[in-house]
Amino acid sequence: MRTISSDVAVRLYHLDEGEGGAASTLLYGTLAEALTLAAEQPEDIQAGLFLQTSNDVVAYLDLIEE
Template identity: 55%
Template structure:
């Protein structure tokens, strides 16, 4: 993820098995990571963070 500073504005969303994206929040990266961490474990696999120039899976970002 190219924009990795804490205040970078991101979209946190869940990509369902049916391919539908459900936005959870827009806001700073630090807040989005906190909100993502609060989601059920089975939902975290489908979470993604998007900036204006990149998209990364939540689990890839925290495992990286």
């Protein structure tokens, strides 16, 4: 993921592999808000979380492990 600031607009969504890959949006907001909300989710949900900017998508767990 490219370097971005904490106030960039993102979409936080959950990709549920068990329901045919259905994506459920949890938040449209800033990166800071999305990271806070993602951290509050249970581990099994975190595994399917993704952050999307206008030009990139990254798995939440990949982002926090860097």
